Amino acid sequence: MNLVIDKGNSSAKIALFEERAMVRKEVYPTLSGEVIGRFLAGQHVEFSIISTVAGLAPETEDYLNGSGHFIRFHTGLKTKVVNRYATPETLGPDRLAAVIGAQALFPGRNVLVIDAGTAITYDLARADRRYDGGSISPGLSMRFRALQTFTGKLPLINADPGYDTGYGYDTRTAILSGVQDGIVYEAMGFIGAYRALYPDLQVVLCGGDVNFFETRMKSSIFAPIVKTxxxxxxxGLNEVIYQYND
Incomplete structure:
Protein backbone atom coordinates (compact mmCIF):
# COMPACT_ATOMS: atom_id res chain seq x y z
CA MET A 1 0.00 0.00 0.00
CA ASN A 2 1.05 3.59 -0.68
CA LEU A 3 0.20 6.37 1.78
CA VAL A 4 -0.38 9.65 -0.07
CA ILE A 5 -0.97 13.03 1.62
CA ASP A 6 -1.83 16.41 0.13
CA LYS A 7 -1.61 19.10 2.83
CA GLY A 8 -3.13 22.34 1.62
CA ASN A 9 -3.87 25.71 3.19
CA SER A 10 -7.10 24.68 4.90
CA SER A 11 -7.13 20.87 5.09
CA ALA A 12 -5.16 17.68 4.60
CA LYS A 13 -6.25 14.90 2.25
CA ILE A 14 -4.95 11.43 3.12
CA ALA A 15 -5.33 8.45 0.80
CA LEU A 16 -4.28 4.83 0.48
CA PHE A 17 -3.43 3.41 -2.93
CA GLU A 18 -3.00 -0.21 -3.90
CA GLU A 19 -0.56 0.28 -6.74
CA ARG A 20 -2.37 2.89 -8.90
CA ALA A 21 -5.89 2.33 -7.53
CA MET A 22 -7.14 4.53 -4.70
CA VAL A 23 -8.84 2.40 -2.06
CA ARG A 24 -9.56 4.99 0.62
CA LYS A 25 -9.51 8.76 1.13
CA GLU A 26 -10.28 11.04 4.07
CA VAL A 27 -10.07 14.81 4.60
CA TYR A 28 -8.91 16.28 7.92
CA PRO A 29 -8.77 19.90 9.14
CA THR A 30 -5.27 19.35 10.59
CA LEU A 31 -2.42 16.91 10.10
CA SER A 32 -0.35 15.15 12.75
CA GLY A 33 1.24 11.78 13.39
CA GLU A 34 -1.76 10.89 15.53
CA VAL A 35 -4.18 11.71 12.69
CA ILE A 36 -2.18 9.61 10.23
CA GLY A 37 -2.01 6.74 12.71
CA ARG A 38 -5.79 6.76 13.16
CA PHE A 39 -6.25 6.80 9.40
CA LEU A 40 -3.91 3.85 8.87
CA ALA A 41 -5.29 1.81 11.78
CA GLY A 42 -2.40 -0.64 11.56
CA GLN A 43 -2.38 -0.86 7.75
CA HIS A 44 1.08 -1.76 6.40
CA VAL A 45 2.58 0.91 4.13
CA GLU A 46 5.39 0.32 1.65
CA PHE A 47 5.77 3.90 0.41
CA SER A 48 4.58 7.24 1.76
CA ILE A 49 4.65 10.65 0.08
CA ILE A 50 3.47 14.11 1.09
CA SER A 51 3.04 17.42 -0.67
CA THR A 52 2.59 20.43 1.59
CA VAL A 53 2.17 24.13 0.89
CA ALA A 54 1.93 25.03 4.58
CA GLY A 55 4.95 23.41 6.22
CA LEU A 56 5.24 20.17 8.18
CA ALA A 57 5.64 19.70 11.93
CA PRO A 58 8.77 17.73 12.93
CA GLU A 59 6.75 15.08 14.76
CA THR A 60 4.61 14.51 11.68
CA GLU A 61 7.68 14.15 9.49
CA ASP A 62 9.19 11.75 12.04
CA TYR A 63 6.02 9.63 11.89
CA LEU A 64 6.11 9.53 8.10
CA ASN A 65 9.79 8.58 8.11
CA GLY A 66 8.69 5.46 9.96
CA SER A 67 5.84 4.72 7.53
CA GLY A 68 7.52 2.88 4.69
CA HIS A 69 9.94 4.53 2.27
CA PHE A 70 9.15 8.24 2.73
CA ILE A 71 9.24 10.87 -0.04
CA ARG A 72 8.71 14.55 0.70
CA PHE A 73 7.60 15.84 -2.66
CA HIS A 74 9.11 19.05 -3.97
CA THR A 75 9.38 20.61 -7.41
CA GLY A 76 13.03 19.63 -7.80
CA LEU A 77 12.32 15.92 -7.36
CA LYS A 78 13.11 13.60 -10.26
CA THR A 79 9.98 12.78 -12.27
CA LYS A 80 9.17 12.20 -15.94
CA VAL A 81 7.98 15.80 -16.30
CA VAL A 82 10.40 18.25 -17.90
CA ASN A 83 9.89 21.20 -15.56
CA ARG A 84 10.75 24.45 -17.36
CA TYR A 85 9.27 26.78 -14.77
CA ALA A 86 11.78 29.61 -14.41
CA THR A 87 11.55 29.69 -10.59
CA PRO A 88 10.91 26.09 -9.51
CA GLU A 89 11.61 27.01 -5.89
CA THR A 90 8.46 29.18 -5.90
CA LEU A 91 6.26 26.69 -7.76
CA GLY A 92 3.60 25.15 -5.52
CA PRO A 93 4.21 21.39 -5.29
CA ASP A 94 0.47 20.75 -5.60
CA ARG A 95 0.49 22.43 -9.03
CA LEU A 96 3.23 20.13 -10.31
CA ALA A 97 1.59 17.07 -8.72
CA ALA A 98 -1.68 17.92 -10.49
CA VAL A 99 0.16 18.15 -13.82
CA ILE A 100 1.72 14.73 -13.20
CA GLY A 101 -1.71 13.35 -12.31
CA ALA A 102 -3.22 14.75 -15.50
CA GLN A 103 -0.47 13.20 -17.61
CA ALA A 104 -1.06 9.84 -15.89
CA LEU A 105 -4.81 9.94 -16.55
CA PHE A 106 -4.54 11.22 -20.13
CA PRO A 107 -1.21 10.03 -21.57
CA GLY A 108 -0.30 11.59 -24.89
CA ARG A 109 -2.89 14.37 -24.51
CA ASN A 110 -2.58 18.09 -23.88
CA VAL A 111 -4.45 18.67 -20.62
CA LEU A 112 -5.43 21.96 -18.99
CA VAL A 113 -5.64 21.53 -15.22
CA ILE A 114 -7.95 23.97 -13.44
CA ASP A 115 -7.42 23.72 -9.69
CA ALA A 116 -10.11 25.76 -7.95
CA GLY A 117 -8.89 26.22 -4.40
CA THR A 118 -7.95 29.23 -2.27
CA ALA A 119 -6.42 30.47 -5.50
CA ILE A 120 -7.37 29.22 -8.96
CA THR A 121 -4.50 27.85 -11.01
CA TYR A 122 -4.48 27.06 -14.71
CA ASP A 123 -1.65 24.73 -15.76
CA LEU A 124 -1.03 22.95 -19.05
CA ALA A 125 0.18 19.35 -18.89
CA ARG A 126 1.66 18.99 -22.37
CA ALA A 127 1.50 15.80 -24.39
CA ASP A 128 5.31 15.78 -24.63
CA ARG A 129 5.53 15.82 -20.79
CA ARG A 130 6.91 19.36 -20.73
CA TYR A 131 5.64 21.84 -18.18
CA ASP A 132 6.23 25.52 -18.91
CA GLY A 133 3.95 27.14 -16.33
CA GLY A 134 0.45 28.56 -16.13
CA SER A 135 -1.64 31.20 -14.39
CA ILE A 136 -2.67 32.02 -10.81
CA SER A 137 -5.89 33.89 -10.07
CA PRO A 138 -7.84 34.76 -6.88
CA GLY A 139 -10.23 32.02 -5.80
CA LEU A 140 -13.96 32.28 -5.22
CA SER A 141 -13.88 33.15 -1.50
CA MET A 142 -10.89 35.45 -1.93
CA ARG A 143 -12.78 37.57 -4.46
CA PHE A 144 -15.76 38.02 -2.17
CA ARG A 145 -13.48 38.96 0.74
CA ALA A 146 -11.44 41.37 -1.38
CA LEU A 147 -14.52 43.38 -2.38
CA GLN A 148 -15.49 43.82 1.27
CA THR A 149 -11.93 44.46 2.50
CA PHE A 150 -10.80 46.99 -0.08
CA THR A 151 -13.98 49.05 -0.46
CA GLY A 152 -15.81 51.28 1.96
CA LYS A 153 -19.37 50.01 1.70
CA LEU A 154 -19.60 46.71 -0.14
CA PRO A 155 -20.76 43.88 2.14
CA LEU A 156 -19.17 40.47 2.54
CA ILE A 157 -21.47 37.87 1.02
CA ASN A 158 -21.13 34.16 0.42
CA ALA A 159 -21.22 32.25 -2.83
CA ASP A 160 -24.72 31.28 -3.92
CA PRO A 161 -24.91 28.06 -5.97
CA GLY A 162 -28.49 28.91 -6.92
CA TYR A 163 -27.66 32.26 -8.50
CA ASP A 164 -27.99 32.08 -12.30
CA THR A 165 -29.54 35.41 -13.34
CA GLY A 166 -26.51 36.59 -15.30
CA TYR A 167 -26.71 40.16 -13.99
CA GLY A 168 -27.23 41.95 -10.68
CA TYR A 169 -30.51 43.66 -9.79
CA ASP A 170 -29.22 44.84 -6.38
CA THR A 171 -25.84 45.10 -4.65
CA ARG A 172 -25.83 41.50 -3.44
CA THR A 173 -26.63 40.02 -6.83
CA ALA A 174 -24.30 42.48 -8.58
CA ILE A 175 -21.45 41.09 -6.45
CA LEU A 176 -22.59 37.53 -7.18
CA SER A 177 -22.61 38.29 -10.89
CA GLY A 178 -19.21 39.94 -10.82
CA VAL A 179 -17.56 37.17 -8.82
CA GLN A 180 -19.34 33.99 -9.91
CA ASP A 181 -20.03 34.86 -13.54
CA GLY A 182 -16.63 36.54 -13.76
CA ILE A 183 -14.81 33.38 -12.67
CA VAL A 184 -16.72 31.29 -15.21
CA TYR A 185 -15.94 33.73 -18.03
CA GLU A 186 -12.30 33.73 -16.95
CA ALA A 187 -12.11 29.93 -17.02
CA MET A 188 -13.85 29.72 -20.38
CA GLY A 189 -11.44 32.31 -21.75
CA PHE A 190 -8.44 30.23 -20.70
CA ILE A 191 -9.99 27.06 -22.11
CA GLY A 192 -10.73 28.76 -25.42
CA ALA A 193 -7.23 30.20 -25.69
CA TYR A 194 -5.53 26.88 -24.97
CA ARG A 195 -7.88 24.97 -27.27
CA ALA A 196 -6.94 27.29 -30.12
CA LEU A 197 -3.33 26.19 -29.60
CA TYR A 198 -4.07 22.53 -28.83
CA PRO A 199 -7.20 21.27 -30.66
CA ASP A 200 -7.05 17.93 -28.80
CA LEU A 201 -7.26 19.73 -25.43
CA GLN A 202 -8.70 17.90 -22.43
CA VAL A 203 -9.71 19.90 -19.34
CA VAL A 204 -9.58 18.49 -15.80
CA LEU A 205 -11.17 20.23 -12.82
CA CYS A 206 -10.06 19.73 -9.22
CA GLY A 207 -9.82 21.67 -5.95
CA GLY A 208 -12.13 22.65 -3.12
CA ASP A 209 -14.51 24.65 -5.32
CA VAL A 210 -14.63 21.99 -8.04
CA ASN A 211 -18.40 21.53 -7.69
CA PHE A 212 -18.99 25.21 -8.49
CA PHE A 213 -17.01 24.89 -11.72
CA GLU A 214 -18.40 21.48 -12.66
CA THR A 215 -22.02 22.67 -12.46
CA ARG A 216 -21.36 25.64 -14.73
CA MET A 217 -19.06 23.89 -17.20
CA LYS A 218 -21.67 21.20 -17.82
CA SER A 219 -23.85 23.82 -19.51
CA SER A 220 -21.02 25.45 -21.48
CA ILE A 221 -19.84 24.80 -25.03
CA PHE A 222 -16.78 23.09 -23.53
CA ALA A 223 -18.78 20.44 -21.65
CA PRO A 224 -17.61 17.53 -23.89
CA ILE A 225 -13.93 18.11 -23.06
CA VAL A 226 -14.27 18.82 -19.32
CA LYS A 227 -13.76 16.09 -16.72
CA THR A 228 -13.80 16.33 -12.93
CA GLY A 236 -0.21 12.67 -9.22
CA LEU A 237 1.63 12.15 -5.95
CA ASN A 238 1.03 8.41 -6.12
CA GLU A 239 2.39 8.44 -9.68
CA VAL A 240 5.53 10.18 -8.41
CA ILE A 241 6.28 7.13 -6.26
CA TYR A 242 6.60 5.00 -9.40
CA GLN A 243 8.48 7.63 -11.42
CA TYR A 244 10.90 8.31 -8.55
CA ASN A 245 11.67 4.61 -8.16
CA ASP A 246 11.72 3.81 -11.88
Missing amino acids: EPSLVLI
Whole structure:
Protein backbone atom coordinates (compact mmCIF):
# COMPACT_ATOMS: atom_id res chain seq x y z
CA MET A 1 0.00 0.00 0.00
CA ASN A 2 1.05 3.59 -0.68
CA LEU A 3 0.20 6.37 1.78
CA VAL A 4 -0.38 9.65 -0.07
CA ILE A 5 -0.97 13.03 1.62
CA ASP A 6 -1.83 16.41 0.13
CA LYS A 7 -1.61 19.10 2.83
CA GLY A 8 -3.13 22.34 1.62
CA ASN A 9 -3.87 25.71 3.19
CA SER A 10 -7.10 24.68 4.90
CA SER A 11 -7.13 20.87 5.09
CA ALA A 12 -5.16 17.68 4.60
CA LYS A 13 -6.25 14.90 2.25
CA ILE A 14 -4.95 11.43 3.12
CA ALA A 15 -5.33 8.45 0.80
CA LEU A 16 -4.28 4.83 0.48
CA PHE A 17 -3.43 3.41 -2.93
CA GLU A 18 -3.00 -0.21 -3.90
CA GLU A 19 -0.56 0.28 -6.74
CA ARG A 20 -2.37 2.89 -8.90
CA ALA A 21 -5.89 2.33 -7.53
CA MET A 22 -7.14 4.53 -4.70
CA VAL A 23 -8.84 2.40 -2.06
CA ARG A 24 -9.56 4.99 0.62
CA LYS A 25 -9.51 8.76 1.13
CA GLU A 26 -10.28 11.04 4.07
CA VAL A 27 -10.07 14.81 4.60
CA TYR A 28 -8.91 16.28 7.92
CA PRO A 29 -8.77 19.90 9.14
CA THR A 30 -5.27 19.35 10.59
CA LEU A 31 -2.42 16.91 10.10
CA SER A 32 -0.35 15.15 12.75
CA GLY A 33 1.24 11.78 13.39
CA GLU A 34 -1.76 10.89 15.53
CA VAL A 35 -4.18 11.71 12.69
CA ILE A 36 -2.18 9.61 10.23
CA GLY A 37 -2.01 6.74 12.71
CA ARG A 38 -5.79 6.76 13.16
CA PHE A 39 -6.25 6.80 9.40
CA LEU A 40 -3.91 3.85 8.87
CA ALA A 41 -5.29 1.81 11.78
CA GLY A 42 -2.40 -0.64 11.56
CA GLN A 43 -2.38 -0.86 7.75
CA HIS A 44 1.08 -1.76 6.40
CA VAL A 45 2.58 0.91 4.13
CA GLU A 46 5.39 0.32 1.65
CA PHE A 47 5.77 3.90 0.41
CA SER A 48 4.58 7.24 1.76
CA ILE A 49 4.65 10.65 0.08
CA ILE A 50 3.47 14.11 1.09
CA SER A 51 3.04 17.42 -0.67
CA THR A 52 2.59 20.43 1.59
CA VAL A 53 2.17 24.13 0.89
CA ALA A 54 1.93 25.03 4.58
CA GLY A 55 4.95 23.41 6.22
CA LEU A 56 5.24 20.17 8.18
CA ALA A 57 5.64 19.70 11.93
CA PRO A 58 8.77 17.73 12.93
CA GLU A 59 6.75 15.08 14.76
CA THR A 60 4.61 14.51 11.68
CA GLU A 61 7.68 14.15 9.49
CA ASP A 62 9.19 11.75 12.04
CA TYR A 63 6.02 9.63 11.89
CA LEU A 64 6.11 9.53 8.10
CA ASN A 65 9.79 8.58 8.11
CA GLY A 66 8.69 5.46 9.96
CA SER A 67 5.84 4.72 7.53
CA GLY A 68 7.52 2.88 4.69
CA HIS A 69 9.94 4.53 2.27
CA PHE A 70 9.15 8.24 2.73
CA ILE A 71 9.24 10.87 -0.04
CA ARG A 72 8.71 14.55 0.70
CA PHE A 73 7.60 15.84 -2.66
CA HIS A 74 9.11 19.05 -3.97
CA THR A 75 9.38 20.61 -7.41
CA GLY A 76 13.03 19.63 -7.80
CA LEU A 77 12.32 15.92 -7.36
CA LYS A 78 13.11 13.60 -10.26
CA THR A 79 9.98 12.78 -12.27
CA LYS A 80 9.17 12.20 -15.94
CA VAL A 81 7.98 15.80 -16.30
CA VAL A 82 10.40 18.25 -17.90
CA ASN A 83 9.89 21.20 -15.56
CA ARG A 84 10.75 24.45 -17.36
CA TYR A 85 9.27 26.78 -14.77
CA ALA A 86 11.78 29.61 -14.41
CA THR A 87 11.55 29.69 -10.59
CA PRO A 88 10.91 26.09 -9.51
CA GLU A 89 11.61 27.01 -5.89
CA THR A 90 8.46 29.18 -5.90
CA LEU A 91 6.26 26.69 -7.76
CA GLY A 92 3.60 25.15 -5.52
CA PRO A 93 4.21 21.39 -5.29
CA ASP A 94 0.47 20.75 -5.60
CA ARG A 95 0.49 22.43 -9.03
CA LEU A 96 3.23 20.13 -10.31
CA ALA A 97 1.59 17.07 -8.72
CA ALA A 98 -1.68 17.92 -10.49
CA VAL A 99 0.16 18.15 -13.82
CA ILE A 100 1.72 14.73 -13.20
CA GLY A 101 -1.71 13.35 -12.31
CA ALA A 102 -3.22 14.75 -15.50
CA GLN A 103 -0.47 13.20 -17.61
CA ALA A 104 -1.06 9.84 -15.89
CA LEU A 105 -4.81 9.94 -16.55
CA PHE A 106 -4.54 11.22 -20.13
CA PRO A 107 -1.21 10.03 -21.57
CA GLY A 108 -0.30 11.59 -24.89
CA ARG A 109 -2.89 14.37 -24.51
CA ASN A 110 -2.58 18.09 -23.88
CA VAL A 111 -4.45 18.67 -20.62
CA LEU A 112 -5.43 21.96 -18.99
CA VAL A 113 -5.64 21.53 -15.22
CA ILE A 114 -7.95 23.97 -13.44
CA ASP A 115 -7.42 23.72 -9.69
CA ALA A 116 -10.11 25.76 -7.95
CA GLY A 117 -8.89 26.22 -4.40
CA THR A 118 -7.95 29.23 -2.27
CA ALA A 119 -6.42 30.47 -5.50
CA ILE A 120 -7.37 29.22 -8.96
CA THR A 121 -4.50 27.85 -11.01
CA TYR A 122 -4.48 27.06 -14.71
CA ASP A 123 -1.65 24.73 -15.76
CA LEU A 124 -1.03 22.95 -19.05
CA ALA A 125 0.18 19.35 -18.89
CA ARG A 126 1.66 18.99 -22.37
CA ALA A 127 1.50 15.80 -24.39
CA ASP A 128 5.31 15.78 -24.63
CA ARG A 129 5.53 15.82 -20.79
CA ARG A 130 6.91 19.36 -20.73
CA TYR A 131 5.64 21.84 -18.18
CA ASP A 132 6.23 25.52 -18.91
CA GLY A 133 3.95 27.14 -16.33
CA GLY A 134 0.45 28.56 -16.13
CA SER A 135 -1.64 31.20 -14.39
CA ILE A 136 -2.67 32.02 -10.81
CA SER A 137 -5.89 33.89 -10.07
CA PRO A 138 -7.84 34.76 -6.88
CA GLY A 139 -10.23 32.02 -5.80
CA LEU A 140 -13.96 32.28 -5.22
CA SER A 141 -13.88 33.15 -1.50
CA MET A 142 -10.89 35.45 -1.93
CA ARG A 143 -12.78 37.57 -4.46
CA PHE A 144 -15.76 38.02 -2.17
CA ARG A 145 -13.48 38.96 0.74
CA ALA A 146 -11.44 41.37 -1.38
CA LEU A 147 -14.52 43.38 -2.38
CA GLN A 148 -15.49 43.82 1.27
CA THR A 149 -11.93 44.46 2.50
CA PHE A 150 -10.80 46.99 -0.08
CA THR A 151 -13.98 49.05 -0.46
CA GLY A 152 -15.81 51.28 1.96
CA LYS A 153 -19.37 50.01 1.70
CA LEU A 154 -19.60 46.71 -0.14
CA PRO A 155 -20.76 43.88 2.14
CA LEU A 156 -19.17 40.47 2.54
CA ILE A 157 -21.47 37.87 1.02
CA ASN A 158 -21.13 34.16 0.42
CA ALA A 159 -21.22 32.25 -2.83
CA ASP A 160 -24.72 31.28 -3.92
CA PRO A 161 -24.91 28.06 -5.97
CA GLY A 162 -28.49 28.91 -6.92
CA TYR A 163 -27.66 32.26 -8.50
CA ASP A 164 -27.99 32.08 -12.30
CA THR A 165 -29.54 35.41 -13.34
CA GLY A 166 -26.51 36.59 -15.30
CA TYR A 167 -26.71 40.16 -13.99
CA GLY A 168 -27.23 41.95 -10.68
CA TYR A 169 -30.51 43.66 -9.79
CA ASP A 170 -29.22 44.84 -6.38
CA THR A 171 -25.84 45.10 -4.65
CA ARG A 172 -25.83 41.50 -3.44
CA THR A 173 -26.63 40.02 -6.83
CA ALA A 174 -24.30 42.48 -8.58
CA ILE A 175 -21.45 41.09 -6.45
CA LEU A 176 -22.59 37.53 -7.18
CA SER A 177 -22.61 38.29 -10.89
CA GLY A 178 -19.21 39.94 -10.82
CA VAL A 179 -17.56 37.17 -8.82
CA GLN A 180 -19.34 33.99 -9.91
CA ASP A 181 -20.03 34.86 -13.54
CA GLY A 182 -16.63 36.54 -13.76
CA ILE A 183 -14.81 33.38 -12.67
CA VAL A 184 -16.72 31.29 -15.21
CA TYR A 185 -15.94 33.73 -18.03
CA GLU A 186 -12.30 33.73 -16.95
CA ALA A 187 -12.11 29.93 -17.02
CA MET A 188 -13.85 29.72 -20.38
CA GLY A 189 -11.44 32.31 -21.75
CA PHE A 190 -8.44 30.23 -20.70
CA ILE A 191 -9.99 27.06 -22.11
CA GLY A 192 -10.73 28.76 -25.42
CA ALA A 193 -7.23 30.20 -25.69
CA TYR A 194 -5.53 26.88 -24.97
CA ARG A 195 -7.88 24.97 -27.27
CA ALA A 196 -6.94 27.29 -30.12
CA LEU A 197 -3.33 26.19 -29.60
CA TYR A 198 -4.07 22.53 -28.83
CA PRO A 199 -7.20 21.27 -30.66
CA ASP A 200 -7.05 17.93 -28.80
CA LEU A 201 -7.26 19.73 -25.43
CA GLN A 202 -8.70 17.90 -22.43
CA VAL A 203 -9.71 19.90 -19.34
CA VAL A 204 -9.58 18.49 -15.80
CA LEU A 205 -11.17 20.23 -12.82
CA CYS A 206 -10.06 19.73 -9.22
CA GLY A 207 -9.82 21.67 -5.95
CA GLY A 208 -12.13 22.65 -3.12
CA ASP A 209 -14.51 24.65 -5.32
CA VAL A 210 -14.63 21.99 -8.04
CA ASN A 211 -18.40 21.53 -7.69
CA PHE A 212 -18.99 25.21 -8.49
CA PHE A 213 -17.01 24.89 -11.72
CA GLU A 214 -18.40 21.48 -12.66
CA THR A 215 -22.02 22.67 -12.46
CA ARG A 216 -21.36 25.64 -14.73
CA MET A 217 -19.06 23.89 -17.20
CA LYS A 218 -21.67 21.20 -17.82
CA SER A 219 -23.85 23.82 -19.51
CA SER A 220 -21.02 25.45 -21.48
CA ILE A 221 -19.84 24.80 -25.03
CA PHE A 222 -16.78 23.09 -23.53
CA ALA A 223 -18.78 20.44 -21.65
CA PRO A 224 -17.61 17.53 -23.89
CA ILE A 225 -13.93 18.11 -23.06
CA VAL A 226 -14.27 18.82 -19.32
CA LYS A 227 -13.76 16.09 -16.72
CA THR A 228 -13.80 16.33 -12.93
CA GLU A 229 -11.21 14.59 -10.76
CA PRO A 230 -11.25 15.86 -7.15
CA SER A 231 -8.31 13.58 -6.26
CA LEU A 232 -6.02 14.72 -9.09
CA VAL A 233 -3.19 15.90 -6.81
CA LEU A 234 -3.30 12.63 -4.84
CA ILE A 235 -3.21 10.64 -8.09
CA GLY A 236 -0.21 12.67 -9.22
CA LEU A 237 1.63 12.15 -5.95
CA ASN A 238 1.03 8.41 -6.12
CA GLU A 239 2.39 8.44 -9.68
CA VAL A 240 5.53 10.18 -8.41
CA ILE A 241 6.28 7.13 -6.26
CA TYR A 242 6.60 5.00 -9.40
CA GLN A 243 8.48 7.63 -11.42
CA TYR A 244 10.90 8.31 -8.55
CA ASN A 245 11.67 4.61 -8.16
CA ASP A 246 11.72 3.81 -11.88
